[in-house]
Amino acid sequence: MKRRALIMVEGHARTGLLFVQSAQRLGLHPITLSTEPDRYDYLAAESIETIRVDTDNLDALIRECSRLRATYYIAGITAAEEEVYATVGKLCRYFDLPGPNPVSIQRCCDKFTQRQLLAQAGVPIPAYRLAANATEVASSATDIGFPVIVKPAVGTGSSGVRLCRDADEVAEHTTVLFGVMHNSQSSPKILLEKFAEGPFYSADIMGNEVIAIAAGDFGFSPHFVFRECIHPAPLTQEEHKRIADISLSCLRALGLGWGPTNIEFRWTNRGPVVIEVNPRLAGGTDPQLVQLAYGVDLITEHIKVVTGGEWGLHKRHSHTAGVRYLIPDRDGTLDWIDGGSRAAAISGVSEVKFYVDPTAPIVRKGDHRDRIGHVIAASPNHARTEAILQRAVNLINWSITPFPTLGASRNNLPPLISTHQRVVPGNR
Incomplete structure (x- = not known):
């Protein structure tokens, strides 16, 4: 009998290992197909079968999966990365396996098309415009009214997303975005949105069931790098229902409802407003928080869906789980980071993880890559979890030496003072 295999198209820096471990617990043999397998350290560390293949080439993926079927029974094909999820849907259809609708995924991943479909369905969203050049960006910002969010029309992880409060900031960020996107896109587009002010929430959905709603907070403005996330969000029953109802409206409008979806909201003076619909599991630590909280x-349940198995989303308990991310406030060379073992020893802390090693260069980009670590904690209630997180991050310290000033002579450069950074919740 052939061994049952789960094919992963690309891995994931944060959740990839969790997919591998879940597959193994379900008796599946995980195989990763990747354009650059070296991007994922856990593949070599865990001796995961890996095949180098161009994951942008559907025909190449079909050939590789067809070759693997001579050795394995392919139970399912999936991915953790949004960029390849539409391709996964096409592969699943080719091999007659359960999978997402690739057309729906492609429409959802185009942020402008997504907003058009949501608006047509009457889903509350911010005012928005699409721009193809700097002139259109400037006029769109004026039409919408400041402050505005300026970001690429395609992308993930808050990359290139910035809050702009006036025309000068819009012009500056537009120049940066077009400079970056012209190297990677044939006809780059910029999306502008009215900044929706209010608390941030996100809904985790599997199929047509809203499983969890979290509250989130961000670090240094004008970017949107998550500083904290808490499950469950402190909402009333009516507030929870409003977000859940709008979430299901999003699924209908976008033709989703198979597998996982993550939807981001701001609670404004007109109620919940949809910021973005992501046709995938939330990345980062969210799956860990959901497991700790509920x-x-x-x-694991996603893999069961992918492989056509029986899946269940029954909540086994009700705790409060939270994560606090470690975010530096400057660029430079990381001299040292410590306190992890002390923080991990605190009762209620489930994980302390550093993403960088000493001597690593810290170059902030204004997105998820700016985070250098995290602390996860859980307890029976919100106040206690917040207190545990606060106590833990207070034990973690690091030192960053700023990069030498451009133009300074290396031979005559005076010693730079190593700056000490302690995480301060709420610091912006």
Whole structure:
């Protein structure tokens, strides 16, 4: 009998190992197809079968999966990265396996098309415009009214997303975005949105069931780098229902409802407003938080959906789980980071993880890559979890030496003072 295999198209820096481990617990043999397997350290560390293949080439993926079928029974094909999820849907259809609708995924991943479909369905969203050049960007910002969000029309992880409060900031960020996108896109487009002010929430959905709603907070403005996330969000029953109802409206409008979806909101003076719909599991630490808070393993249940198995989302308990991310306030060379073991020893802390090693260069980009670590904690209630997180991050310290000033002579440069950074919740 052939061994049952789960094919992963690309890995994931944060959740990839969790997918591998879940597959193994379900008796599946994980195989990763990747354009650059070296991007994912866990593949070599865990001796995961990996095949180098161009994951932008559907025909190449079909050939590779067809070759693998001579050795394995392919139970399912999936991905953790949004960029390849539409391709996964096409592969699943080719091999007659359960999978997402590739057309729906492609429309959802185009942020402008997504907003058009949501607006047509009457889903509350911010005012928006699409711009193809700097002139259109400037006029669109004026039409919408400041402050505005300026970002690429295609992308993930808050990359290139910035809050602009006036025309000068819009012009500056537009120049940066077009400079970056012209190297990677044939006809780059910029999306502008009215900044929706209010608390941030996100909904985790599997199929047509809203499993969890989290509250989030961000670090240094004008970018949107998550500083904290808490499950469950402190909402009333009516507030929870409003977000859940709008979430299901999003699924209908976008033709989703198979597998996982993550939807981001701001609660404004007109109620919940949809910021973005992501046709995938939330990345980062979210699956871990959902499991700690409710006892639901989203990744395992997702794999069951992918492989056509029976899946269940019954909540086994009700705790409060939270993460606090470590975000530096400057660029430079990381001299040292410590306190992890002390923080991990605190009762209620489930994980302390550093993403960088000493001597690593810290170059902030204004997105998820700016985070240098995290602390996860859980307890029976919100106040206690917040207190545990606060106590833990207070024990973590690091030192960053600023980069030498451009134009300074290396031989005559005076010693730079190493700056000490302690995470301060709410610091912006």
